[in-house]
Each structure stands twice: as C-alpha cells, then as structure tokens.
Amino acid sequence: xxxxxxxxxxxxxxxxxxxxxxxxxxxxxxxxxxxxxxxxxxxxxxxxxxxxxxxxxxxxxxxxxxxxxxxxxxxxxxxxxxxxxxxxxxxxxxxxxxxxxxxxxxxxxxxxxxxxxxxxxxxxxxxxxxxxxxxxxxxxxxxxxxxxxxxxxxxxxxxxxxxxxxxxxxxxxxxxxxxxxxxxxxxxxxxxxxxxxxxx
Amino acid sequence: xxxxxxxxxxxxxxxxxxxxxxxxxxxxxxxxxxxxxxxxxxxxxxxxxxxxxxxxxxxxxxxxxxxxxxxxxxxxxxxxxxxxxxxxxxxxxxxxxxxxxxxxxxxxxxxxxxxxxxxxxxxxxxxxxxxxxxxxxxxxxxxxxxxxxxxxxxxxxxxxxxxxxxxxxxxxxxxxxxxxxxxxxxxxxxxxxxxxxxxxxxxxxxxxxxxxxxxxxxxxxxxxxxxxxxxxxxxxxxxxxxxxxxxxxxxxxxxxx
Ligand SMILES: [Fe+3]
Numbered sequence: 001x002x003x004x005x006x007x008x009x010x011x012x013x014x015x016x017x018x019x020x021x022x023x024x025x026x027x028x029x030x031x032x033x034x035x036x037x038x039x040x041x042x043x044x045x046x047x048x049x050x051x052x053x054x055x056x057x058x059x060x061x062x063x064x065x066x067x068x069x070x071x072x073x074x075x076x077x078x079x080x081x082x083x084x085x086x087x088x089x090x091x092x093x094x095x096x097x098x099x100x101x102x103x104x105x106x107x108x109x110x111x112x113x114x115x116x117x118x119x120x121x122x123x124x125x126x127x128x129x130x131x132x133x134x135x136x137x138x139x140x141x142x143x144x145x146x147x148x149x150x151x152x153x154x155x156x157x158x159x160x161x162x163x164x165x166x167x168x169x170x171x172x173x174x175x176x177x178x179x180x181x182x183x184x185x186x187x188x189x190x191x192x193x194x195x196x197x198x199x200x
Numbered sequence: 201x202x203x204x205x206x207x208x209x210x211x212x213x214x215x216x217x218x219x220x221x222x223x224x225x226x227x228x229x230x231x232x233x234x235x236x237x238x239x240x241x242x243x244x245x246x247x248x249x250x251x252x253x254x255x256x257x258x259x260x261x262x263x264x265x266x267x268x269x270x271x272x273x274x275x276x277x278x279x280x281x282x283x284x285x286x287x288x289x290x291x292x293x294x295x296x297x298x299x300x301x302x303x304x305x306x307x308x309x310x311x312x313x314x315x316x317x318x319x320x321x322x323x324x325x326x327x328x329x330x331x332x333x334x335x336x337x338x339x340x341x342x343x344x345x346x347x348x349x350x351x352x353x354x355x356x357x358x359x360x361x362x363x364x365x366x367x368x369x370x371x372x373x374x375x376x377x378x379x380x381x382x383x384x385x386x387x388x389x390x391x392x393x394x395x396x397x398x399x400x401x402x403x404x405x406x407x408x409x410x411x412x413x414x415x416x417x418x419x420x421x422x423x424x425x426x427x428x429x430x431x432x433x434x435x436x437x438x439x440x441x442x443x444x445x446x447x448x449x450x451x452x453x454x455x456x457x
Contacts, residue, residue, distance in 0.1 A: 002300070002420075002421060002422075002423060002424050002425050002441045003300075003440055003442055004442040004444060006307035009306075009307060012305060012307040012444055013417070013421065014232070014418075014421075014444050014445065014446035015394055015421055015442075015443045015444050015446075016231055016232050016394060016419070016421065016422055017232045017392060017393065017394055018380075018409060018412075018413075019240075019242075019393075019409065020382075021395075022330065023318070023326040023328040023331060024318060024380065024382075025328055025330075026318070026326070026327055026328050026344060027316065027318030027343075027380070028382060053245040054244075054246070054249075055245050057245070059246075065391075067264065067265075067269055067388050068264060069264050075264060075267045077270050079270040079271050079274060079275055080272065081269060081271070083274045083275060084274070084275060084276055084280065085277070086278070089277055089286065100269060120264075123262040123264060124260055124261075124262030126260070126262070129264075131264050133391050136246060137242050137246075138242030138243050138244075138246035139235065139246050139247070140234070140235050140243060140247075140409075141232050142391060143248065144389070160260070164253065188246050188247065189245060189247060189248055189249055193248055194248075195250075196248050196250075196252050197253050197254075197255050198253065198254045198255065199254075199255050199257050199263075199265055199389035199447055199448055200254050200255065200256055
C-alpha cells in the first residue's frame with residue numbers, strides 16, 4: 001500500500017532504501033556542488049580523499065554529501081545550494097556570498113572526491129566535525145560518517161563519539177596535508193574500514 | 201560459469217527464508233535491505249563488515265545531523281517537475297503523473313523539502329554516457345526532475361512511463377521499470393535515496409535489487425498505486441506514492457515550518 005493513512009500510526013512505516021545505482025551522474029551532481037565556501041572566505045578549508053571498496057579498488061561511482069555548521073557553530077539556514085537559471089533551465093551555481101553548509105561531490109574515475117567548505121565550529125559537547133553521507137552503486141543503504149579535523153587534541157579527546165570507537169577513531173580524523181587542506185579517505189570495507197554511524 | 205537467473209533465484213529464496221526465520225525467532229522487522237545482500241553482486245565489496253556505531257540523538261539535540269540543509273524557490277525552476285517539457289519536442293511514451301506525500305515516522309508532512317528524480321526513457325535507456333543498453337535515446341527526454349514539497353508535504357511530477365532495462369548482474373538480468381528518488385527530510389539523518397516501482401510488474405520476483413528488501417510488506421511500500429483520480433483526462437495516467445522517512449526527527453521543528 002503506498003497511500004499512507006496517517007490516522008493509523010501502525011501504518012506509517014518507513015519507505016525502504018535502495019542503491020543510488022550507476023546512472024545518477026546526469027541527475028544529482030550540479031555545478032559548484034563541491035564549492036560550498038563563499039568566495040574568498042578566510043575560514044575556507046579543502047577536504048578531499050578517495051573512496052575505496054573492500055578490495056582496495058577505487059569507487060568511481062560514489063557520491064559524497066557534506067553538511068556542516070558555520071565556523072561559529074550555528075546551523076546554516078540559507079537555501080540556494082543548487083540555484084537554477086530560469087532562463088536556460090541550467091545551473092547558476094551558488095551566489096558566492098551565502099553559506100548553505102551543504103554540498104555534493106561525485107568521485108572521479110580514481111575514486112577521488114573533494115569539497116571546499118568552511119571550517120566547522122563546535123556544537124554542544126562535540127568536537128567540530130563535518131557530517132558526511134556516502135552513496136554508491138552496490139550500496140543498498142547510504143552510509144553516514146563524520147570528518148573531524150586534527151589540531152585541537154583536547155576537544156577531540158573529549159568528543160563522545162571518538163571516545164567510544166577506541167582505536168578506530170583515526171578513521172574519523174582527517175590528516176592535515178597543508179594549511180587548510182585535509183585528507184579523508186572513505187573505506188567501505190576491510191582493513192582500516194571507516195567508522196559508519198546509525199542515528200536513532 | 202556465468203551466473204544464471206536460476207542461481208540468483210535460489211540465493212533470493214535463501215535470503216527470504218533466513219529473514220523469515222529471524223523474525224519467527226523474535227528478531228525485529230527489517231524495513232530496509234541489509235547492505236550485505238549477495239544476490240546483488242555489486243554489494244559484495246561495498247558493505248562495511250564492522251557494525252555501525254549507533255548514535256542516540258535524544259542524548260544530544262545539538263547534533264548537526266538533526267538539522268537539514270535548506271532548499272528554496274531558487275533551487276528549482278517552474279518546469280523542473282514536468283519532465284515532458286525539458287526539450288523542444290514531446291518525448292515518446294506514455295505520459296504519467298506521479299504524486300504523493302512526504303512524511304516523517306510520526307506521519308507529519310515534511311514541507312518545503314527537495315525531491316529529485318531520475319529515470320530511463322520509455323525504451324529503457326538512460327541519458328548517461330556510460331549506459332551500454334543499445335535501446336534508442338530520445339532527443340526530447342533527459343529524465344531528470346526536481347521539486348519542493350508543498351505545505352501538506354505533497355509533491356507532483358509529470359513524466360513518461362520508464363521502460364525496463366537489462367543489466368549485467370547475471371545472465372538475463374532485467375530491472376523492473378522504476379523511477380529513482382532522492383529525498384531530504386527535516387533532519388540530515390532522515391536522508392533517503394530509493395526507487396519507486398509500478399504495480400503488477402512481472403519482473404519483480406527476478407530482481408535482486410527489489411528483493412533485497414526481504415520483508416514482504418516493506419517491499420510493497422516501494423510500489424506505487426494506480427490512482428484514477430490523478431489521471432489527467434486525455435493526457436496522462438496517475439500513480440500515487442507516499443514516502444515515509446526513517447530516522448530521528450528534529451523535535452524543535454514541531455511548529456511553524
Ligand atoms: Fe535505474
């Protein structure tokens with residue numbers, strides 16, 4: 001039954017997830033999807049890495065969504081991530097000044113993805129992090145993870161999630177490659193498997 | 201030896217029997233596929249082997265995953281939800297209207313959120329360079345649409361009935377006709393990507409992707425209903441499909457959105 005009767009709570013059951021499949025490439029990626037930071041913003045960081053499967057092969061058909069707060073920790077409320085051009089029906093790109101906090105990156109044939117966004121601020125008792133949602137052919141339900149940034153060891157040591165995952169915490173902390181540039185690989189399976197999350 | 205449909209049928213039956221036994225032994229109903237579902241071959245190296253780490257969102261209302269990115273009128277154009285009007289000419293095929301509501305687990309409408317769709321054309325061909333199925337491309341159909349839900353959580357698309365298409369999971373594999381949906385909720389943790397199917401498709405039992413949802417009732421929730429009330433006279437046939445997002449809702453959003 002696909003008409004849900006909301007007056008009967010026992011009928012309000014989740015729509016199952018399915019794989020994004022191999023052919024979303026002409027539909028979901030959009031102009032400037034990876035360029036989340038407003039132009040020239042001093043808190044801009046680049047996060048990038050490779051998506052890998054259980055045999056260590058690159059994922060050439062994965063989609064990585066990144067969602068994070070402003071540098072002061074507040075949650076972005078601006079729309080306009082995928083602004084459309086009413087004249088041509090194409091994409092306009094972001095407006096260059098507003099920060100929507102969300103973007104989408106498609107892995108290339110090497111399995112590489114990147115996003116340029118603003119350094120996230122801390123919220124609550126958590127160390128600062130970017131939320132990440134991974135989709136791919138072969139992945140029947142998307143996977144959530146987080147990108148924590150190195151540097152503030154005290155706040156990382158106090159983070160509730162990082163303290164829970166023990167020696168797997170390194171898979172959640174990006175490696176600094178240079179000023180404002182961080183490497184974060186996503187391993188779906190096997191040696192060094194990324195910690196994935198389930199929200200309840 | 202290449203895998204045959206008979207091999208896959210056997211694996212699907214084994215997975216179903218294993219699920220039935222789990223439920224009979226008291227395990228909870230599974231609304232979603234297991235990521236480790238061998239009949240869908242691409243899943244073998246692409247599912248984590250470690251258990252997911254559960255985050256109890258009730259303990260921390262500040263988590264950014266409890267908030268959703270915002271989308272607005274700037275993110276859609278007026279005809280984005282009419283896939284028959286994206287080119288100069290009319291696409292070939294049977295016009296359909298697909299409509300329904302976007303709801304959270306409490307049955308509340310999700311308002312003003314983004315729904316994106318993509319699909320094959322009426323011949324079963326995607327407008328994607330890597331697509332190898334040699335069915336004809338339709339110069340008047342790309343197969344991409346998007347819309348925002350309205351104040352009741354309702355969405356509405358006009359498109360073309362997609363065709364089934366072959367794929368290389370095993371010898372003789374055909375996907376039942378479907379439309380891909382990508383959906384945002386009130387929290388990023390409610391994110392959903394899925395596929396909508398059409399009633400009475402004879403390919404259902406053979407398809408390892410649909411059958412990866414081993415619970416019979418959950419699988420039915422992926423199939424739209426024919427809705428004569430949505431059919432537009434002398435224009436299109438109507439299908440109704442409601443979507444219920446799983447995952448924690450952002451409680452702060454209760455009023456005024
Ligand atoms: Fe498909």
